[in-house]
Amino acid sequence: MKQMRRDTLRLIALLLLALAPASLAGQAPIRCRRPLSEEDMRVLIEGQVAEKRLRDIVTTCGVGFRLTAEVEQRLRTAGATDVVVAAVRRESEKAESEANLRLRAELALWESIKDSRDIALYEEYLRKFPDGTYRLVAERKLRELHLRREIPAEIEKGLNPGPSPGEPLIVNGVEMEFVSIPPGEFEMGCSPGDSECDGDESPRRRVRITKGFEIGKYEVTQAQWEAVMGNNPSRSKAPDRPV
Numbered sequence: 001m002k003q004m005r006r007d008t009l010r011l012i013a014l015l016l017l018a019l020a021p022a023s024l025a026g027q028a029p030i031r032c033r034r035p036l037s038e039e040d041m042r043v044l045i046e047g048q049v050a051e052k053r054l055r056d057i058v059t060t061c062g063v064g065f066r067l068t069a070e071v072e073q074r075l076r077t078a079g080a081t082d083v084v085v086a087a088v089r090r091e092s093e094k095a096e097s098e099a100n101l102r103l104r105a106e107l108a109l110w111e112s113i114k115d116s117r118d119i120a121l122y123e124e125y126l127r128k129f130p131d132g133t134y135r136l137v138a139e140r141k142l143r144e145l146h147l148r149r150e151i152p153a154e155i156e157k158g159l160n161p162g163p164s165p166g167e168p169l170i171v172n173g174v175e176m177e178f179v180s181i182p183p184g185e186f187e188m189g190c191s192p193g194d195s196e197c198d199g200d201e202s203p204r205r206r207v208r209i210t211k212g213f214e215i216g217k218y219e220v221t222q223a224q225w226e227a228v229m230g231n232n233p234s235r236s237k238a239p240d241r242p243v
Contacts, residue, residue, distance in 0.1 A: 030057055035064035035095065038071055041088065045078040058087040067092040103133075110134050119145045174227035177217040183209050219243075 036044075036058065044054055065071065067089050075085060106129045113121040114134075122138045122145070129135065169176045189204035190197035223239035226232045234243050 030060040032057075032061035035062040035091075037063075038065045038074070041075055041080070042078045045075065045080050045084070048079075051081050051083050054084050055087045058084065058091055062095060063088055063091045064095065065092065066096065102129075106132050106134075110138075117145060117148075171224075172227040174223050176224050178214040179217050180212060180214055181209065182212045185209070 041058075041063070044057065049057070067085075072085060072089075075088065080088075106125075109125055109128065110133075113125060114137075116122075119142060122142045125132065125138050126135065126142075132138070169178065185206055185208045187204055188207045190201040191204070219242040221240055222232050222234050222237060222243055225234075225243045226239075232243075234241065
């Protein structure tokens with residue numbers, strides 16, 4: 001029942017838009033809340049709106065659908081004239097061209113910010129393109145950057161050691177030693193002739209490290225874990241034991 005009422009009110013509004021009485025200066029001005037849908041067009045056509053008036057409505061409001069061969073056939077079946085179809089085609093092509101321009105602008109902006117750590121740039125992207133192609137990625141980046149702001153400075157230093165690789169890191173009074181792993185290649189897996197290899201050590205293969213990094217020199221102790229994470233999930237608790 002509510003849907004029928006909404007459809008009826010919508011039909012009345014469309015017909016009032018098209019059949020507004022003429023004023024002394026001519027017909028009432030056309031006011032549009034949004035581009036016309038295919039359903040809107042069929043309602044106006046079947047309401048026998050004058051061809052010129054309907055053309056003016058299409059030109060003023062624009063259309064929010066593509067004029068495919070199937071859509072054109074449906075509009076003609078409803079009674080659309082060549083003049084009306086031509087107007088719909090112009091507005092459909094215009095809308096598609098504007099959409100392509102918007103997409104190119106969005107892609108250009110995203111390419112310029114996708115590797116940035118500037119929160120303001122991702123916020124700007126979401127303001128300009130709230131339903132953009134990369135909306136979910138931008139929202140995830142924002143969450144990560146906001147979280148990174150909350151990480152204590154000493155942990156941030158551990159995540160990004162800077163120009164002094166291998167330097168001990170101290171977090172909440174607990175020291176952690178790291179070693180540098182430079183870029184390079186090595187053979188990983190079971191050595192030829194080794195009869196004590198586990199099944200997951202074969203086949204032997206060559207591994208390439210393209211970007212250097214740092215790794216803990218020893219197993220993570222419970223004290224180190226607790227200093228960074230704020231909790232200790234170990235069952236057998238002792239500060240110098242591994243987690």
